[in-house]
Amino acid sequence: MLLARLHLASGEKPYSPADLHKKLSQVRDWALASYPMGKGYFTFSFASDAAVSMVWAQGAVSLKPGVLRFMRWTPNFSPANQRNTNAQVWVRLWDLGLQFWEPVTLFEIANGIGVPVKIDQNTLERKFGLFARVLVDVDLTSSPPCELAIRRSNGEVAVVELEYERLPDFCTHCGNVGHRVTACKLVQKPDSAARIRE
Structure with a gap:
């Protein structure tokens, strides 16, 4: 299995699983099954290790519109904990x-x-x-x-x-696109930390 994240430009319509499968079959002759996981992530299953290696070697596929970026599957994967870089x-x-x-x-x-x-x-x-x-x-x-x-x-x-x-902001603390470290919710402010201890 492999994981993938679908990256779309602002205003582009998200793909349904059926649309994504159809689009991939037009771009590449791959036999795979996809399952949506939310937040633009999909799990892909393959018939053989050779098929996994072939797709993994691509790294990313331009779908026009959108880019599908592949990554290794991990057992406890959660879209909520992933970074958007x-x-x-x-x-x-x-x-x-x-x-x-x-x-x-x-x-x-x-x-x-x-x-x-x-x-x-x-x-x-x-x-x-x-x-x-x-x-x-x-x-x-x-x-x-x-x-x-x-x-x-x-x-x-x-x-x-x-x-x-219009290069977007990138947070060096949490590693996500969309804000700077000065606006990161995961950075604990010193004065708020002091109030919590009191």
Whole structure:
């Protein structure tokens, strides 16, 4: 068995188990059964160890919309105790030559940041040449890069500057996306701790 968390952008409709199974069968030819656990988590069961290894090797799957991120199954798993460390963020790739604007190439570049989800329509249609824009599922446990080095076919290296649109807050105390450590409910304030002891 494997666990997975479905990450959706704000406003995107959650998948039912049947919709998720149908979507996965369109993306990958996998024989699996899924069971919802709440808070976007699913348990997946497989017919063989080989099937588990094949899916586990993927790490994450872009569903368009959404990203399904796989993790190892644990016996006492509870969605309430899990940390949410990922967020989908629009990333601007500045000063990127138009020869890199093919969707496959943009996804390869975005892999250096996280799991690419989709490309902005204006970028696909090349309506705005100042920067390319890609939606990427980013793990915020480490600081996302400010630039990427891209090696051209002739051996030259181009450095691409990255700009993140509305990068969400990340709490270094509880390890969850959505607030800073100064607003974390799990951080006990010194004065409140003193009142409890009195």
